[in-house]
Amino acid sequence: MTEALKTELVNFSELTGEAGSARRAELARHVATLFALTSDRCSDEQVDIYDSVLLRLVDMVEAEVRRYVAEQMSSLRRGPEETIRRLADDDIEVAEPILVRSTVLRDTDLIKIAEKRGNTHCFAIAQREVLSEEVTDVLVRKGDLKVKRKVAGNEGASLSDASLMVLISDAAADATLQLSLSERGDLAEAHIASLVAVASEEVRKKLQAAGREEEAVRLDEAADVAAQHMSNQYWLGRYDFETARSRVILLAKRGMVNEAALRRFASEDRFAEAVATFSWLVRAGVEEMSHWMVRPNPEPFVILAKASGFSSITISSLLSIGPWRHRLTPEVRSESMALFERMTIAEAKRKMSHWTSTVLN
Known part of the structure; x- marks a missing residue:
């Protein structure tokens, strides 16, 4: 040879x-x-x-x-x-x-070069027609803002959840990166919520304009959820929901979790236990219910409570404890109770059915 x-x-x-x-x-x-x-x-x-x-x-x-x-x-x-x-x-x-x-x-070649070389090599790799998550993980970790923009704008680049969250976090300070991410078709619900939470008004409008009407509604809801969760953390961080959940589980084993127990916790202003008890009775997650029971608009909670058959005395007590004692005005409490009294259980269940396919998801 x-x-x-x-x-x-x-x-x-x-x-x-x-x-x-x-x-x-x-x-x-x-x-x-x-x-x-x-x-x-x-x-x-x-x-x-x-x-x-x-x-x-x-x-x-x-x-x-x-x-x-x-x-x-x-x-x-x-x-x-x-x-x-x-x-x-x-x-x-x-x-x-x-x-x-x-x-x-091969991917191993690309990863080795991206690890060894600088941003110019990473930027070239980021332009490839197809990129695996293994490669983009390295590019996002090693690359500068220019590389991250190119990765985010590459439709053929598969992104892991970790890389997406890094890009979304970096996008808070970079409108170009926001725009690149907003045009991706592989963002999950949580990613959309996170992106909308950090997006500038310009990007938010682009996100909404680019999608169909149903998608635009979904984005609005995602923005609402993200904003509420951000502000809710300040209030919810004061409570130990894990311990409260454990206590309620013990009570449940003794058959002691009922509306009377919920009213007792409310009267004692034991918000975490009240949330855990309410969650158990409506068969929902404690984390989700904690956000429902702190948000400035209590209407979803009121509708769920009505659909679940709670009494007005119990709901009136819950609207006055925990963060709601500070976040709800007397007018909002009054309007919420008026809605609760006015609505039938059947109407509440119909609204819940509608929410199952929109807000709750």
Whole structure:
């Protein structure tokens, strides 16, 4: 094979010294062009021969010639793997076409280069047509804002939940990143809520305008939920819901969790226990109910309570404890109780059914 390599492609003995500089450049271009034209018809053995020759040649020529070789190799479905890896790890003016286009590179190659090299190499990788989560995790972790913008705007880039949350967090200070994220079609409900929470008014309008009417409604709800949860944390952080939940579970095992127990907790202003008890009785999560029972608009809670058959005395007590003692005005409490008294259980259940497909989700 060594003899074939010398006679069929290159005689390296003729390329030594200063006089061989032009010849080396010419041969590198020639061999790269020849392989690009014939790669689909080459046997595996022939590809290996080309790989050996090109690998030696690219180490003997200037960056301009290496760039030419990289351009020739970048779009090939089959290629000299070692040469392509060598070019991908070159300076960015050489590596760029390989990093952007070559499908010969594997994820392990891309990750290694992204870890080893700087932002220019990461930016080139971020432009690839398809990127796995493993690769984008590294790009998001290692890359600067320019790299993150490119990753976020790449529809072919798969993003893990962790990477998405990093990008959304960074987007709070960068409108361009917000716009890139807003145009992605793979954002889950939680991601949309987080993005809307940090998005500028300009981006929020774009998010809503780009979607269908149903999606726009979903975004409005996500924005509401995100804003409420942000402000709710201040109030809810004062209470130990985990301990309260454990106490209620013990009471439930004794058959002591009922509306009377709920009223007792309310009369004692034991908000965490009241939330845990209410959650148990309506078969809902404590965390979700804690947010319902702190929000400035208690209407959803009132409707759920009516649909679940609670008495007006119990609901009136709950509207005056915990954070609601500070967050609700007398007018809001009065209006809420009027709604509770006016509404029938059937009407409340119909509203709950509607919410199941909108607000609750």
